[in-house]
Amino acid sequence: MTFHFEGRKIQAAQGETVLDALLRSGEPVGHGCKAGVCQACLVRVQSGPVPPKARQGLALPVAEQGGALSCCLKADEALDLQPFREEDLPWVAAKVTRVRHLSPDVIEVKIEADLAVRPGQFLRVKGEGMERAYSVAETTGSLHAFHIRLIPGGQMSALWAQVQPGAALTLQGPFGRSVYDPAHPDRPLLLIGSGTGLAPLWGVLNDALAQGHRGAISLYHGAASSAGLYYRDELEAMVGVHYVPCADAVTDPRDRPGSPLAQALQDHPDLTGYAVYLCGSPGLVNAAQRQCFLAGADMQDIFSDPYVPQGVKA
Amino acid sequence: MSTLFEQIGGEAAVDAAVNKFYRRVLADDRVNEFFEGVDMERQAAKQKAFLTMVFGGPHNYTGKDMREGHRHLVQRGLNDSHFDAIVENLGATLKDLGVADDLIAQVAAIAETTRDDVLDR
Numbered sequence: 465m466t467f468h469f470e471g472r473k474i475q476a477a478q479g480e481t482v483l484d485a486l487l488r489s490g491e492p493v494g495h496g497c498k499a500g501v502c503q504a505c506l507v508r509v510q511s512g513p514v515p516p517k518a519r520q521g522l523a524l525p526v527a528e529q530g531g532a533l534s535c536c537l538k539a540d541e542a543l544d545l546q547p548f549r550e551e552d553l554p555w556v557a558a559k560v561t562r563v564r565h566l567s568p569d570v571i572e573v574k575i576e577a578d579l580a581v582r583p584g585q586f587l588r589v590k591g592e593g594m595e596r597a598y599s600v601a602e603t604t605g606s607l608h609a610f611h612i613r614l615i616p617g618g619q620m621s622a623l624w625a626q627v628q629p630g631a632a633l634t635l636q637g638p639f640g641r642s643v644y645d646p647a648h649p650d651r652p653l654l655l656i657g658s659g660t661g662l663a664p665l666w667g668v669l670n671d672a673l674a675q676g677h678r679g680a681i682s683l684y685h686g687a688a689s690s691a692g693l694y695y696r697d698e699l700e701a702m703v704g705v706h707y708v709p710c711a712d713a714v715t716d717p718r719d720r721p722g723s724p725l726a727q728a729l730q731d732h733p734d735l736t737g738y739a740v741y742l743c744g745s746p747g748l749v750n751a752a753q754r755q756c757f758l759a760g761a762d763m764q765d766i767f768s769d770p771y772v773p774q775g776v777k778a
Numbered sequence: 779m780s781t782l783f784e785q786i787g788g789e790a791a792v793d794a795a796v797n798k799f800y801r802r803v804l805a806d807d808r809v810n811e812f813f814e815g816v817d818m819e820r821q822a823a824k825q826k827a828f829l830t831m832v833f834g835g836p837h838n839y840t841g842k843d844m845r846e847g848h849r850h851l852v853q854r855g856l857n858d859s860h861f862d863a864i865v866e867n868l869g870a871t872l873k874d875l876g877v878a879d880d881l882i883a884q885v886a887a888i889a890e891t892t893r894d895d896v897l898d899r
Contacts, residue, residue, distance in 0.1 A: 499836035501792070502827040641819075753818045758804060762797040763822035 467512070467543035476539030482507070483534040493547075498535045505534040512543030521764070523641035525582060553636050555590065560631040566611060567694035570660055571624060572601070574609045577635045581608055583667025584644065584741070586769060587637035596620050599664035599743065599769070600638070611663040611694075640664075642741055642767040644671040652679045654740045654761075656728050656752055658686040661744035662695065664769065668741050673704060682706040682732065686724035686744070690716035725752045729759060736760035742768035782834030782884050786877060792829045799871040800825050808863045812851050832868065832888045844895035852898045861896060865889050 466473045469486060476485035483505045486493045496502035500517055508530040518536035519527045531548050546552075558577035566572050581587065586599045587608065602609040615621045642664050653672060655665040662685050672681060683705055687693050690711045696718075699707040708731070709716070710724040720727050725748060732738070740756045742749050749768045756766055787794070800821065804810050813821070831837035848856060865886055872882045 496823075496838060497827040497830060497836065498838040499827075499830055501789075501830050502823045504823075750815060754804065757797075757818065758801060760801075763800065763818050763825075766818055768818075 465539060465541055467539055467541060467545065469507075469545045470547060474539075478539075480539045481535055482537040482539055482543065482545065485539050486534060493534065495535065500533050500536045503533060506531050506548040507534045507537075508532075508546040508548045509537075510544040510546060512545075513538075513540055524645055525585060525638065525641055525643055550639055553639075555634045555636045558589075558633045558635045560627055560629055560633065561607065562629055563627055567692060569614050569692070570694050571612050571614060572609055573612055573624065573627065574607055575633065575635070576606050577608065578606050579608070579635060579637060581638040582643040583671045584642040584664040584767075585638035585640040586664070587635045587639070590634045590636075591620075591623050591631075594620050594623065597639070599640075599642075599660075599667070601663040601666045602670070603667070611660040611666075613660045640769045642668065642743070642769050644668045644675065644677070645739070646675045646677075648679075648739065649675070649677050650679045651765075652738045653677070653681045654728060654732055654735065654738050654756070655681070655683040656724050656740070656742050656744075656748075656756075657684075658724060658744035658748055659688075659692065661742075661748075664743045665741055666695065668767075669702075669705060673702075677704075680706065682708070682728070684708045684710060684724035684728040686710040686712075686748075689713045690719050693719065723748070725755065729755060732759070734760050739765045740767065742766070782881065782888075783830075783836075786833050786872075786881055786885070788835070789830075791833060791875070791877075792826055792835070794875055795829055795871050796822065796825050798874060799829065799868060802867040802871055803864065806863060806867060809860050809867075812854065812856060812860070832885050834884070834888060839892075841892075841895040844892050845898050848896045849898055856897065858893075858897065861893055 465476050465478060467476060469491060474485050474489050483493060483495055483498065494504040496504040500520060509532045514532050518532040522531055556577050556579060558575045560573060561576050562574040564572050581600050581603045583600055583603055586597050588595060588597050598610040600608050601611050612624050614625055655669060657665045665683060669681060669683060681704060683699065685693060693709045693711065696709060708727055709719045710722060710727050711719045714721045735756055738761045740761045742752045753766055753768060757763060804813055831839055868889060869882050869886060872885060
């Protein structure tokens, strides 16, 4: 019996797992536990039967992109497989359709590209020889919105500062696992972010509301100063969302002083049963991952993509 | 006679234990320095693979994997006292979950078989 891997025919014995057949054929496939636990042997299924066990525990976007654990796939003539490499996703042409300021130094850029994206995921963007990653704050059909901070002297910022509707870019993606999971409509959601780290949180939040989320939703957004807290009016007006603006330098009486992480944990000391979404500087995200876990949120329910200055994803 | 893995509760037991166990480890000042800055998502998978193995379940670890995976920690001072603390946290986690003492002893015995590899001796 044979199946296909990256276009090659792989010989398999009856009842053998795909992973064992690949390894016996000398394919360099990652693997660890061979028991559906460690997820090291992930492959992309183009077509063929996938038992539920081969997708158990996988993040939603990974499963949607055809991801499956090869140690839990039985070799089958109908299987056509590829390695699961995100960097192999194609670059697609994109066009800027709208640019507007959300705050003095943050712009929203809307881009049209033929990509299916979930709010909260991120895309890689190439323009004028530079490459950056940006989270998707909104997505409707082929229109996707980024929040971009204009950094004085920033290389990519120079491009964004003068970008006009009609400008051509290329995009790759989607990447990332920070998306709303409609399988848990009743659990409380805690969203913590700083600066344009709001973008994926805004995306997850609106997706949760659109999908009828019933559990409590709390958003803690931090910025260096009160003036940096964009989307303040929209978030305050949003029904069903507890919005807490935080700033290092408070000039607006509605804001709490200090870090959004500290404020969130003060209000929510026990995070048992919560889903937590994090986006911001690596320092904030790393501290928040650990502190939220120790406060009771489970590892698989803490979603984060570290966000490095200049919008470069780690 | 069912296997140790079946008696403990199989994959459901791994899922129930993994967060409790790792939360105990991170809260334990004797060992948590070795987990500074590690990625939570990758850690979840590693911890589940580890628990599956010590619960007597299917695994594919070799002594070589154990050595290479921990060598950088041995260089930072990982020793028997830290290994003991991890086994202690493992036992306390299982006790919390209501696992019988004789099964906990069997889990500890499997963990014990990895000691020399983990500590690179």
